[in-house]
Amino acid sequence: MKMKTIHLAAICLIMAGCATSKESVLRLVANDYDQRPANKAPTLERPAWPNYDTQNENSFAVFANLQTIPKADHWRNKTLLSSGGTNYWQGRYTLYRCPEATYVTLDWEVPEHQDWWFFRFTTGSMIIDADTGDQYMLREVEHFPIDQCFWIHGQPSEAIRFVLVYPPLPLSVKRIEFYEAPAESHGWLGGDARRTTTITLEELRPNHQDYQVDTTKQGRIIR
DSSP states (O other): HHHHHHHHHHHHHHHHHHHHHHHHHHHHHHOOOOOOOOOOOOEEEEETTTTTTTTTTGGGGGESSOOEHHHHHSSSOOOEEEEETEEEEEEEEEEEEEEOOEEEEEEEETTTTOSEEOOOOOHHHHHHEETTEEEOOOOEEBBBOOOSSSSEOOTTTTTEEEEEOOOOOOOTOOEEEEOOOOOOOOTTOOOOOOOOOOEHHHHHHHTTTOOOOOOOOOEEEEE
């Protein structure tokens, strides 16, 4: 009976050790990775014309009912990127580090009284590892085209959300830069390439803010 009691105690100790180990692993994963952001599909009111033309606004696709967030959240705990001392894209960015991909939310407040407002995302845009120069290429913008302007209809003064998808970033990546590839200009929408100063990755993740420093290196291209 005594041996049986000792045996049971040993099992309980092992199970407790396993539970503690599992809890530590879960805590580590929770610290290293984020849950991907919510992103409902918008309404496609009209697809782009087959003969889409950047200079012809009538040929743009039209979307409505995008994912929105409360305005207070749009301005709270988000980092406003800048380049050369000026606001960069006037959007708020949050980075979600996940094992399968890196998700970056762009939260943008549509100007008041602007019932029609257009956007564009471009092939060749990337996240750059500021320490190695490795380039993590933009894979997609969920639910939206790349390399075509498109209209957002019926959401003036709302904080709308886009979710950009990049390859997963290794845990070794600590500092990054965002690069937007060049494209054809249209009206106020310039076509020049743009690149931010260096931002500490952790400060872009949920519930973090602020950044600083700068560097430039060449590295691998990851898609």
